[in-house]
Amino acid sequence: MKIAVTSAGTQLESEVDPRFGRARYILIVDPETLAFEALDNSANVSAFQGSGISAATMVSDKGAEVLLTGYCGPKAYLTLDAAGIKVVSDISGTVMDAVNAFKNGKVTYATEANKDSHW
Amino acid sequence: MIISVASGKGGTGKTTVATNMALALGEKVELLDCDVEEPNAHLFLKPQITRTEKVETPIPLIDLEKCTACRKCSDICRFNAIAVVGKKVLVFPELCHSCGGCMVVCPEKAIVETGRELGTISYGHRNGIRFINGRLRVGEAMSPPLIRKVRAAADPERVTIIDAPPGTSCPVIAAMNGADFILMVTEPTPFGLHDLRLAVGAVRVLGIPCGLVVNRSDIGDQKVFAYAESEGLPILMTIPFDRRIAEIYSRGKAIVEEMPEWKERFVDLYRKIEALATSRSGASQCVK
Numbered sequence: 001m002k003i004a005v006t007s008a009g010t011q012l013e014s015e016v017d018p019r020f021g022r023a024r025y026i027l028i029v030d031p032e033t034l035a036f037e038a039l040d041n042s043a044n045v046s047a048f049q050g051s052g053i054s055a056a057t058m059v060s061d062k063g064a065e066v067l068l069t070g071y072c073g074p075k076a077y078l079t080l081d082a083a084g085i086k087v088v089s090d091i092s093g094t095v096m097d098a099v100n101a102f103k104n105g106k107v108t109y110a111t112e113a114n115k116d117s118h119w
Numbered sequence: 120m121i122i123s124v125a126s127g128k129g130g131t132g133k134t135t136v137a138t139n140m141a142l143a144l145g146e147k148v149e150l151l152d153c154d155v156e157e158p159n160a161h162l163f164l165k166p167q168i169t170r171t172e173k174v175e176t177p178i179p180l181i182d183l184e185k186c187t188a189c190r191k192c193s194d195i196c197r198f199n200a201i202a203v204v205g206k207k208v209l210v211f212p213e214l215c216h217s218c219g220g221c222m223v224v225c226p227e228k229a230i231v232e233t234g235r236e237l238g239t240i241s242y243g244h245r246n247g248i249r250f251i252n253g254r255l256r257v258g259e260a261m262s263p264p265l266i267r268k269v270r271a272a273a274d275p276e277r278v279t280i281i282d283a284p285p286g287t288s289c290p291v292i293a294a295m296n297g298a299d300f301i302l303m304v305t306e307p308t309p310f311g312l313h314d315l316r317l318a319v320g321a322v323r324v325l326g327i328p329c330g331l332v333v334n335r336s337d338i339g340d341q342k343v344f345a346y347a348e349s350e351g352l353p354i355l356m357t358i359p360f361d362r363r364i365a366e367i368y369s370r371g372k373a374i375v376e377e378m379p380e381w382k383e384r385f386v387d388l389y390r391k392i393e394a395l396a397t398s399r400s401g402a403s404q405c406v407k
């Protein structure tokens with residue numbers, strides 16, 4: 001399986017970017033092999049509205065089943081939910097920390113968005 | 120003649136000026152309350168409302184039976200109002216700007232038009248003065264389309280007085296664009312001056328002649344007068360701080376009706392506006 005983690009950089013050692021729609025990068029990681037791909041999210045960072053919606057579409061296209069991030073707004077959440085992607089918010093530390101927490105089952109899936117939309 | 124009454128911030132007396140000018144001029148005018156997030160001109164004009172109608176903006180509705188999830192619609196929407204994930208198509212009505220692009224590009228004709236309510240428009244009158252206001256639906260974020268609808272209802276045979284929303288953003292521009300004159304209402308306080316500067320900046324972009332009304336003109340630090348002088352902004356009226364005026368306002372009454380001597384002053388204000396709006400020297404006042 002694959003999981004998506006919002007990241008400030010392109011490496012597993014990078015810090016988690018707390019934002020989803022406007023995250024600098026989104027890393028698509030295989031938690032077993034730790035193989036990963038860094039998606040440049042800069043096009044969405046500069047979108048004036050709906051950045052979370054297009055970031056969610058991108059994550060879905062990459063086949064991720066879970067998203068680990070800091071905050072996820074309501075429209076992004078709806079889009080992820082429609083794509084069948086589970087969301088874990090309030091994640092911090094490095095991407096590797098987040099992947100480990102996920103592997104150890106130390107994460108709680110969100111049942112709703114946790115940040116008011118801003119546009 | 121279209122006069123837009125604006126102010127950099129709320130609470131400067133913009134609505135007082137707009138309603139009193141309308142009442143002073145009487146039959147030949149109409150008052151358009153374009154402060155659609157908080158319309159309050161009706162509280163002072165007290166018009167009889169004869170008709171209220173809903174205003175909608177078209178948004179897409181997807182027929183999932185016909186949709187092939189080709190993504191042409193989400194690709195063309197620059198507002199991210201449509202998302203295609205897997206086989207599902209999501210529409211975010213509040214992000215849609217009603218451009219119609221998605222409906223045009225859908226190869227399956229799977230998109231039909233439905234509506235999102237923007238708000239309501241009410242029509243009424245008082246002593247021959249025509250009155251129209253717009254009221255944005257609670258939760259609706261886009262006011263410019265509603266403001267444009269209110270303005271589209273204007274009668275070109277009348278003098279149109281627009282009560283514009285406060286501030287300097289898109290809704291204000293929608294209420295000032297195409298006006299013949301912009302009347303800015305301000306107070307001689309540091310806050311008032313700060314917001315006035317921003318508002319004057321916005322008016323200059325539009326290149327419309329403008330002038331000032333200074334309300335509660337004898338309070339504050341008076342710097343607004345020096346500013347107006349340096350910017351070549353004509354001061355067309357000053358309204359002193361007067362306990363009687365404050366009382367009239369708090370009772371929701373019109374100054375021109377309670378203090379008849381003010382009627383002539385508001386008629387005079389209109390005459391000055393008319394002169395400035397029609398002369399070229401007036402046109403240069405706000406276009407540097």
Ligand code: SF4
Pocket residue numbers: 178179192195196197198199200201214215216217218219220221222
């Ligand atoms: S009408 Fe325009 S803004 Fe609205 S969803 Fe379609 S393409 Fe996007």
Ligand code: SF4
Pocket residue numbers: 181185186187188189190191192193203208224225226227228229230
């Ligand atoms: S363009 Fe039409 S067919 Fe293609 S995804 Fe959109 S609604 Fe479906």
